[in-house]
Amino acid sequence: MKKGKFLFLFGLLLYMSGIYLSTIWVVAGAAIGVTGGLLMGASTYYLAMKN
Numbered sequence: 857m858k859k860g861k862f863l864f865l866f867g868l869l870l871y872m873s874g875i876y877l878s879t880i881w882v883v884a885g886a887a888i889g890v891t892g893g894l895l896m897g898a899s900t901y902y903l904a905m906k907n
Contacts, residue, residue, distance in 0.1 A: 858902070858903075859899075859902050860899045860900075860903040860905075861899075861903070862898070862899075863895050863898055863899035863902065863905065864895075864896055864899040865892075865895030866892075866895060867892045867893065867894070867895030867896035867898075868892065868896060869892070870888055870889070870891055870892025870895060871881060871889055871892030871893050871896060872891025872892070873888060873892070873902070874886065874887070874888035874890070874892055875889055877889075888895075
């Protein structure tokens with residue numbers, strides 16, 4: 857699996873789990889959600905570099 861797709865899927869997983877966890881633990885869920893969003897955003901750099 858390529859780096860961009862891996863980062864996107866892993867970021868999406870973190871983002872969705874952060875949304876779920878923020879209903880229970882607000883600070884931890886928000887931090888995980890933000891990290892997942894950052895990974896999804898960083899993956900666009902690699903997805904745009906298709907040759």
